[in-house]
Amino acid sequence: MAEVVRWVGFSAGVLILVWTWTSVIGALIVPRQHKDRLSAGAALAAKGVFSLARRPIRTYRRLDRLLAWQAPMSLFIRLGMWMMLFYLSFALMLLPFVQGQPGRAFSEAGSALFTLGYAPPDELGNTLLVYSAAFTGLVVIALQIGYLPTLYAAFNRRESEVTLLVSRAGSPAWGPELLVRTRFGLSTVDSTAELGTLYGTWERWAADVAESHSTYLTLCTLRSPLPESNWLIALLSVMDSAALQLSLSPGTAPTLRARLLLRMGFSCLNQIAHALSIPVVEDVDPDAKTELTFAEFQEAVKMLKSVGYPVEHSAEQAWPHFRGWRLNYEGVAYRLAYLIDAPPALWSGTRRLVTPQIPPKRPTNRVASEAEPEDPQLDIRGPE
Structure with a gap:
């Protein structure tokens, strides 16, 4: 016996x-998401x-x-x-x-x-x-x-673009803030090409993050060095800026780049959500309601108009188009933000820890009292 x-x-x-x-x-070892x-x-x-x-x-x-x-x-x-x-x-x-x-x-x-x-x-x-x-x-x-160098190499690639975005979209990042700062930073040159380049960079970034974060799920919860910086909030802000441009200023928006970014962005979020067993609606109803309200959208449009951003459509005309874009990624982005306890940025949903939403920090515009006249081509100050 x-x-x-x-x-x-x-x-x-x-x-x-x-x-x-x-x-x-x-x-x-296996280079794909593995149910373990x-x-x-x-x-x-x-x-x-x-x-x-x-x-x-x-x-x-x-x-x-x-x-x-x-x-x-x-x-x-x-x-x-x-x-x-x-x-x-x-x-x-x-x-x-x-x-x-x-x-x-x-x-x-x-x-x-x-x-x-x-x-x-x-x-x-x-x-x-x-x-x-x-x-x-x-x-x-x-x-x-x-394994650790592979993990942290992917982390460093992710954080490089997130850190670069801080000067463009604030911290925590916010889509309308990205458009505002682009307007002020490039007020004498064509900002469309600059945003098109940015959208192309973030399209590739989203593809890299989709592959790495769905394979190594630990990356989803590895937090940025700065408390208000976060990969998900950064991606959401760039996608919101593209959706705002396409809905408010379709004539001047880098249409192809913006559309490709949005497509890759919500494909990235869906792929990561599937890996984390978060339910995803693949075919969204274009007439559904977003958690973001029209009043919040309208306030952002007013802010853009106040800094001279070229707006071709009114908030009422642009809202259906913006809502149609956002429905593709808002739900899954909010669920991911809740799961990983992302910073409570504007337009990013609720969190387990109930705290006020944090608006992006905007640097104060200070000029020396006896400064020489500035070259307008070098004026990259943010709004006061």
């Missing part, structure tokens, strides 16, 4: 070993711990400082889960070869897996398993070490 139990344990160890290796290979219960469990464990820690917090900045640790901790927890499961699997597999001594089985498995070498094997069967355990420990740690 004892012999049967030991071989049942061996079989259970094989199953745990295969399951854990599948998780490791799927998470660190172990990784999901690690992320859920980290989320549970931080959900308790965030309860007394009442301000966004304190919450951001806390959540900056959540994604790295989920990686640490996942590595620990992998190593413990490998340890358990090899200990169970060693049971038939150590004369029914569970303590010795766990000792040899730990000695080999963590390359300590204090419990050498003395038979052929457990020798093969001990060497396999040593190989497993080295490979898993090496793969994890190689």
Whole structure:
């Protein structure tokens, strides 16, 4: 009977070993989104711990400082889960070869897996398993070490464009603010070409983020170095600016670039949402209502008119077209922003932590009292 139990344990160890290796290979090697219960469990464990820690917090900045640790901790927890499961699997597999001594089985498995070498094997069967355990420990740690540069290379590519956008759209970013600053910064030259270039850059950025963030889900919750900066809010602001241009000023908008950006933008959001198991409406009703109200849209149009932005249509005429564009991405963007606790920017929905929305910071326009006349071609000041 004892012999049967030991071989049942061996079989259970094989199953745990295969399951854990599948998780490791799927998470660190396979270049596509992989449904991995172990990784999901690690992320859920980290989320549970931080959900308790965030309860007394009442301000966004304190919450951001806390959540900056959540994604790295989920990686640490996942590595620990992998190593413990490998340890358990090899200990169970060693049971038939150590004369029914569970303590010795766990000792040899730990000695080999963590390359300590204090419990050498003395038979052929457990020798093969001990060497396999040593190989497993080295490979898993090496793969994890190689995984981190890949992860942070994608993070750095993402954050480069997000940081560049701060001077164009404020922090946190906002679509109308992007148009306002473009108008003031390029008041004597054609801003259409500049925005067209920006939309082309963000189209490629969205494609890169769609691939990397749906493959490595940890990237979705890795927070930016600055508390008010965020990849999702930045993308939403650029998409809103393109939709505003197409609806308010179709004659001067870089139509092709703006449309391509919007298409790639909501394809990016949908792809990431699918990977995170967030429901997505693929074919939206063009007559549905947006959470953004017409009053909010109208205020943005008034602000654009106040700085001399070339507006071809009234707010009433432009609203149906803007709403039609926004319906494609508003719902999924708001759900993602809620999930990752993005900064409470304007036009970005609600959050779990209820705080006032943060308008973009606008630098004060200060000029020296005895300054020489400025060249208008170099005037890139923001509005007061």
